[in-house]
Amino acid sequence: MTVRVGVIGAGWIGKEHIRRLTDTVTGARVTAVTDIDAARAAEAAAPVGARVLPDGAALIAADDVDAVLVTSWGPTHAEHVLNATAAGKPVFCEKPLATTAEDCLRIVEAETALGRRLVQVGFMRRYDTGYRKMKQVIDSGRIGEPLIVHCAHRNPTVPESYTSSMAALDTAVHEVDVLRWLLDDEIVSTQVVTPRATSKRFAHLKDPQIMLFETARGVRIDLEVFVNCQYGYDIQCEAVGEEGLVRLPDPASVGLRSAGQHSTEVLTDWVARFADAFDTEFREWIAGVAAGSEPTGPSAWDGYAATVITSATVEALESGRVVATDLKPRPALYGGAA
Amino acid sequence: MTVRVGVIGAGWIGKEHIRRLTDTVTGARVTAVTDIDAARAAEAAAPVGARVLPDGAALIAADDVDAVLVTSWGPTHAEHVLNATAAGKPVFCEKPLATTAEDCLRIVEAETALGRRLVQVGFMRRYDTGYRKMKQVIDSGRIGEPLIVHCAHRNPTVPESYTSSMAALDTAVHEVDVLRWLLDDEIVSTQVVTPRATSKRFAHLKDPQIMLFETARGVRIDLEVFVNCQYGYDIQCEAVGEEGLVRLPDPASVGLRSAGQHSTEVLTDWVARFADAFDTEFREWIAGVAAGSEPTGPSAWDGYAATVITSATVEALESGRVVATDLKPRPALYGGAA
Amino acid sequence: MTVRVGVIGAGWIGKEHIRRLTDTVTGARVTAVTDIDAARAAEAAAPVGARVLPDGAALIAADDVDAVLVTSWGPTHAEHVLNATAAGKPVFCEKPLATTAEDCLRIVEAETALGRRLVQVGFMRRYDTGYRKMKQVIDSGRIGEPLIVHCAHRNPTVPESYTSSMAALDTAVHEVDVLRWLLDDEIVSTQVVTPRATSKRFAHLKDPQIMLFETARGVRIDLEVFVNCQYGYDIQCEAVGEEGLVRLPDPASVGLRSAGQHSTEVLTDWVARFADAFDTEFREWIAGVAAGSEPTGPSAWDGYAATVITSATVEALESGRVVATDLKPRPALYGGAA
Amino acid sequence: MTVRVGVIGAGWIGKEHIRRLTDTVTGARVTAVTDIDAARAAEAAAPVGARVLPDGAALIAADDVDAVLVTSWGPTHAEHVLNATAAGKPVFCEKPLATTAEDCLRIVEAETALGRRLVQVGFMRRYDTGYRKMKQVIDSGRIGEPLIVHCAHRNPTVPESYTSSMAALDTAVHEVDVLRWLLDDEIVSTQVVTPRATSKRFAHLKDPQIMLFETARGVRIDLEVFVNCQYGYDIQCEAVGEEGLVRLPDPASVGLRSAGQHSTEVLTDWVARFADAFDTEFREWIAGVAAGSEPTGPSAWDGYAATVITSATVEALESGRVVATDLKPRPALYGGAA
Known part of the structure; x- marks a missing residue:
């Protein structure tokens, strides 16, 4: 089963992860991309055959999105993560989980209410x-x-x-x-x-x-x-x-x-230092999503x-x-x- | 485009490469397996949904095989590589290319006659x-x-x-x-x-x-x-x-x-030492096959x-x-x- | 010219430095030893042909003592260093120079009054x-x-x-x-x-x-x-x-x-770690004394x-x-x- | 007891060893120097208060020479070593012991006839x-x-x-x-x-x-x-x-x-690389001569x-x-x- 990933945020790190999910990690396919800059979303979506959606909410709701990757501007993370959680979809959020403790707690509480973990935060060093x-x-x-x-x-x-x-x-x-x-x-x-x-x-x-x-x-x-x-x-x-x-x-x-x-x-480049860790991080995340298991990486609590x-x-x-x-x-x- | 790979030889290294082409390398799928021991072929084929074919000739001829991987017993390599070359299909042959200089030369001559390279030999250290x-x-x-x-x-x-x-x-x-x-x-x-x-x-x-x-x-x-x-x-x-x-x-x-x-x-384990090199070797080979370009790795001449x-x-x-x-x-x- | 050294304190470090001045450093000879335990002084003095003197004051005053080495119990350092300084003799004092800031300052003031440095403190790492x-x-x-x-x-x-x-x-x-x-x-x-x-x-x-x-x-x-x-x-x-x-x-x-x-x-042994530094420390100190120059090592101020x-x-x-x-x-x- | 050393050959290595025996190694004193260039001998002898002798034979025979150091031109080594051996004096010979196997054997035979070792050859690496x-x-x-x-x-x-x-x-x-x-x-x-x-x-x-x-x-x-x-x-x-x-x-x-x-x-300098080894080599040689024991370093046979x-x-x-x-x-x- 191929995991269909929707990506919210098509800046540098978003594009880097789209490339990773396409070229380096097996078992995943990026099917949808959104960004506040629609042209940027289109530019990121085109090479991998993904469609562009108007916003995070639409992307999270989309039928062809099994899991959500949040790589947008930090202050917007909490909203997308909460939406994905509400939709019952696994969500990988680049750090920070949220920019305030209060927003982080809201996510923790949402997961706690749900009784199972859906959220993983992008601290890649654990995979080095x-x-x-x-x-x-x-x-x-x-x-x-x-x-x-x-x-x-x-x-x-x-x-x-x-x-x-x-x-x-x-x-x-x-x-x-x-x-x-x-x-x-x-x-x-x-x-x-x-x-x-x-x-x-x-x-x-x-x-x-x-x-x-x-x-x-x-x-x-x-x-x-x-x-x-x-x-x-x-x-x-x-x-x-x-x-x-x-x-x-x-x-x-x-x-x-x-x-x-x-x-x-x-x-001299941090990307080179942790490139393998990023690959392993996504490989394990995708494998977990495909298996329907809870994520084993950094949790909302860790965030x-x-x-x-x-x-x-x-x-x-x-x-x-x-x-x-x-x-x-x-x-x-x-x-x-x- | 996903490259459909047929694998001749389902011993230890054959299974290892089937796993690699399935789990680690994007853009490839193992579609057919053969082995002189049909049960062993079946065991290797099942988990990846490949079919079992009776012999190398049948596998090389199969429509759903874009590229051939030879991981059988050394003395049989030359025959399979020559057949694949004759069929105009890219072929990756684990070392040795052939066990005699004469057989290696026959492959070199076949490629030379063809005027383009189809053969890559599995010397993974170049990818370390x-x-x-x-x-x-x-x-x-x-x-x-x-x-x-x-x-x-x-x-x-x-x-x-x-x-x-x-x-x-x-x-x-x-x-x-x-x-x-x-x-x-x-x-x-x-x-x-x-x-x-x-x-x-x-x-x-x-x-x-x-x-x-x-x-x-x-x-x-x-x-x-x-x-x-x-x-x-x-x-x-x-x-x-x-x-x-x-x-x-x-x-x-x-x-x-x-x-x-x-x-x-x-x-203490050579597999751990060159695991990344094997991954890169196959990643680059599959990318080349997908692009329709000649292989850049070790050639029949190197073999x-x-x-x-x-x-x-x-x-x-x-x-x-x-x-x-x-x-x-x-x-x-x-x-x-x- | 051989520098004749008198040693005050014949415990472990005193004996170690007597051995060093005798076997490892050229240009020096231990001529007198004193210790509150006269038997210990005798034991240290005998193998190198030095004489035993009743106390630090006598040793500092002795004609055959050109320079003084203080390796006695820490609280007695200040008295011996001040006596040596008063006698105008170069003095090497193992750390600490004195156990109180007040005593250290008295030594600093004595040297300052004299207008030239006579004291060196035994911080050997500068010689590593x-x-x-x-x-x-x-x-x-x-x-x-x-x-x-x-x-x-x-x-x-x-x-x-x-x-x-x-x-x-x-x-x-x-x-x-x-x-x-x-x-x-x-x-x-x-x-x-x-x-x-x-x-x-x-x-x-x-x-x-x-x-x-x-x-x-x-x-x-x-x-x-x-x-x-x-x-x-x-x-x-x-x-x-x-x-x-x-x-x-x-x-x-x-x-x-x-x-x-x-x-x-x-x-696992600090003596082995800094053995060469100790040798160099004494070699340079003895060479300076022989040349009649002020010490270049750790000063009373550093102490x-x-x-x-x-x-x-x-x-x-x-x-x-x-x-x-x-x-x-x-x-x-x-x-x-x- | 101070070992009185006579040095045959006052070139670069001769001077280096004279400095070593004077400044770095305890228990030794260079008392006599000779060289085919008398001015060079005088220049090396003066700073350490040694006298200049006309040739190796005179130096070996001198009463104030307990042990001989041969640092002359290689082809002259054998003659000096044989003379020292004949005189029953310990001799340290810089490598080579002799430039021909025949000359080396003559030294070996001389020692063997004597029944005890007097010769040490200057291979300093054993002391590193x-x-x-x-x-x-x-x-x-x-x-x-x-x-x-x-x-x-x-x-x-x-x-x-x-x-x-x-x-x-x-x-x-x-x-x-x-x-x-x-x-x-x-x-x-x-x-x-x-x-x-x-x-x-x-x-x-x-x-x-x-x-x-x-x-x-x-x-x-x-x-x-x-x-x-x-x-x-x-x-x-x-x-x-x-x-x-x-x-x-x-x-x-x-x-x-x-x-x-x-x-x-x-x-970039071999002298720095083996400076400590040279020091130890001479320290052990002098200690052995002082103790009247046979040398433990490289023997005439090793030469x-x-x-x-x-x-x-x-x-x-x-x-x-x-x-x-x-x-x-x-x-x-x-x-x-x-």
Whole structure:
């Protein structure tokens, strides 16, 4: 059975996922596309033989749409996800699930009322081979109980439109999700320390930032977010446990010896870094939809937690204080006691 | 357009490729399967909804077969490839193209007579990311003219049925192909040096072996083939040029520190090592067939060269002498002057 | 000219340095030893033909003592260093220079009054090849202005006598000194974050601890101190600058491939880790004394700063607050404006 | 007791060792120097307060010379070593022990007649930390019986005076010695394969060369000698055994990330590569002389073997044939049965 996917939002990431669902992932076909810019929708739909629909509601309602992919502008996510849920259709929503905690909670409540999960949020790192191996090692007990995680998220440069709060909301959000999953633990407080800012940035931006998270079990996480590091796109993660440590691998690269140097390449492009993770993410999502099973990836609850934690981190940055995340009790649907 | 593939030979590798064409590669569908063991064919065909045909000739002739995949027993390859070529259908043949130089040449002559390429041989290493980056570096001139290549091909263990000549015919054949391609050069002579044999082998087997190749341009290659190395499946390749060297990366693996050791994993399974390469190999082959273009992968000529060179290496092993490969002139269809 | 060294304190480190001055460093000879335990002094003095003197004062006054090495119990350091300074003799004092800021300042004032440096403090990391290369890279501008430094100081286990405040006073003190020197910058505030404690410790101990330092120029430093990490003695340091980063190398170790693992050794012993640094430290100190020049190693001022900063870190640990270090103005003798 | 050393030959390496014996190694003093160029001898002797003697014979006979260091022109080595042996004085001879097998044998016979070892030959690699760890691993049985060793000896460039036979006699001679010691085995045959020559060489030179050695126990060694590799001074050695492999570490170097590259430094200078090994070599030699014990380093027999094997390798290069080394039976003094 081929899963027929409708795509809401035909910007860069929407087009990238349409290509992925068409060329890389088996068992799926994009049948409908919508966008607030109809021409853009048409341009994305044509090469894959999809039809263009006027808006998200029409697309979600369409008979030839088995599952919905939301890649529109962030503030519109909640509405589309709620509509898809109401229609009983599986929906994959690029991060963020919603831009406010309240909207995230509305989705969580809708799913809870329904009694089964329909929503998956697009945190692709859980599908990266390196992170998966890290999780295997941690879960195996080989490093003992985790105590500390050291992370870095570095990007060569960002455009002027990138603001200081985006360091948490858009950049650190990936670590927030993957660390909650890696540790199977919740982040309960957040703090931001601001080093001297790099001179290689737009003047309004606080860059780099060091974020400090504490989990419910007392694990401490330090995360360097440095979005104008110049030298490359570089993701580092090291978990220190009671008996050892495990470290995320760098991407494999040929080794070169020349001119007095032994060198390997550092990627400069995040798309290349996580291309395989994106493929696996969609492959597993489509397989689940085809099987009629609930999604196993990041849930609406994970989307809610990510929004709450990153928003609290923005507050921590602005106030200079330690901020508690004060998440609601986790409903049983998501493995919680509530 | 979906490419309809008929598969001749439903053993382990045949089933693996059927799974790959079904689950991993878009744009293809396996429609027909045959095997000398009809029950085995049926077992492979059922899950993908393919029909079972009585033999290779029937399968090649079938209307619902656009392209043929040959994964049968080596000595039968030539017949199926020749039949497919005669039928004007694209054919992907697992290595070897044929077990004798004469049979390989018959295929080369058939294609040459036809005036276009239909045959691709299953040397998957050309599709491995690491080897592709090595080739980019070499072709870019960053290490200068290549002079020496050091290689190792190590396997944890082999069964009793593995013979000394298989070190060249089945194992080193992968390096023979990938080195000819990496260097864009031909292997003109071969020699085998036999170190003290490991005690961890069946008594009849010469293991390890060191093969020494010389290319037309004078590059010297040393290749350690060690198929009972115990510790893992380990592929090493380092090209030394006039100004530097480039080295194949090890697969990325999480780093672990525990008990006084920093360690990374060595794979023990060749399937895991080249899984991505197999996927890419078939993705590109299917895309080419769909586009109606000639295959860009290893050609019938490459299959011929591999068979000649590895057969000469067996002769070198048995005689203790340096053996010239004496390849025929390369026809223009394959980029040669003949 | 051979430098005749008198040694005050014949415990483990005293004996180690006597051995070093005798067997490893040229141009020096240990001529006198004293210890509160006369038998211990005699035991240390005999193999090198030194005489035993009743106390530090007598040793400092001795005609056959050109330079003094203080390796006695920490609280006695200040008295011996002040006596040596008063006698106009070069004195090498193992860390700490003194256990209180007040005593350190008395030494600084004595030297300032004298108008020239006689004191060197035993922070050996400045003599480690890896740290020296890091400093060269930073000073060369190749990573741009430093913004962040990530460090870890891990020890396999500590005895029951090791207390929570020793994490700063005895362990982190090495990073405090080497970071001030690496960055040529002063630490102005300190904070301690305590992750969940490892279960593999004595109950009274807070372990691990994460120390957060800020420098005058705004560099932020995070330092993991983990003294029961089990797996090895592991020193990590990575400086992130505006254009790149530089990382302290791990000690060179043979690579081993066996049983599905590629592994290198992690040292378990700090003595082995910094043995070469100790040798270089004494070689350069003795050469300076022989030449009659002022010491170029860590000064009394550096000893004062280390004591103030680590004491403030203990206060930060105990109070849970950010603590300013409030160092006095640096006198001109030590490169300051005061 | 200070060992008084007389030095025969005050060229570059002679001066380097005089500096080492004076500044780096304890327990030694250079008391006498001679050279065919008296001015050069005077220049080397003055800074260390040594006297100049007219020739090797006078120096060996001098009362204030306890041990002799031979760093003169290779063809003169044998005479000085024989004289020192006749005088019953310990003698350290830089490689080669002698330039002909006959002269080496005369020294071996002189020692054998004497019944105790006085001679040590300057193969410093046995004192390198990395090779020593390799030997520990091999001797521990952790890789099982060694079967193959892969080596490379690369130098950035050589002057016009460097000839094709020097690749064996001057360059590979270090591997010949260290491999005999690592494996505790003898090299019984040698062969040379010549790849296409690099264009970055003087026209008369065959560079690179691949040398193939076989040992008495059947271990096969391949050694790439490439003395115009441009990029650095790079020594590689990997021993493959029945159960695993061990690899010589690269020198530790800070890791740098900048401009899309992760890089570490490759040394360009062999002196830096083996500086610590030279120090240890002389420290152990002096300690042995002081203790009156026989030297434990490379013996006259090792010097003989190195000369025979490298001469056979030159013959192999020139003839294109496999050449047997045909060493004489090893006398009991050197651990042999003869």
